[in-house]
Structure formats: structure tokens, C-alpha cells
Amino acid sequence: MGKTITLRVEDNIYDTLKRAADGDRRTISNFIEYAAINYIFNNNIVDDSEMNELVTFEKDIKAGIEDVKKGRYKIIG
Numbered sequence: 001m002g003k004t005i006t007l008r009v010e011d012n013i014y015d016t017l018k019r020a021a022d023g024d025r026r027t028i029s030n031f032i033e034y035a036a037i038n039y040i041f042n043n044n045i046v047d048d049s050e051m052n053e054l055v056t057f058e059k060d061i062k063a064g065i066e067d068v069k070k071g072r073y074k075i076i077g
Contacts, residue, residue: 007032 009017021031067073
């Protein structure tokens, strides 16, 4: 069973949400749920390919940090 939440927004925010929901042919409630889930998946979750890329660079990043700690770097620019 779904849960109900209460959300208080300024009139101008409500109008923006209403227009966006109407444009997607959704209810405001459904649009807010969709927008929140979309934000979470696009901004807060690392997918497998991104994680593999990060793991690939882990050794290089650690080596770079050690070089900085030991003073083995030159500032250029």
C-alpha cells in the first residue's frame, strides 16, 4: 500500500509543478513521485559502468595521493 505525504510549497512552485504535470499528462502527485525517482537515479546512484571506471582509477588515485604526501609533484600553469 502506498504512503501519503504532505508537501507544502509556495504558490509559484505549485504552478510550476502543475504545468509540468499537465505537460506530461500526470497528476501532480504522480509527477512529483516521478521527478523524485528520476532525480535519485540520475544524480545519486552510480551505475555498474561508472563504478567499474572508478575502480579502474583507484590505484592511480591512491598513487597520486601518495606522491602529493611525499612532495613528488610540480605545479605547472
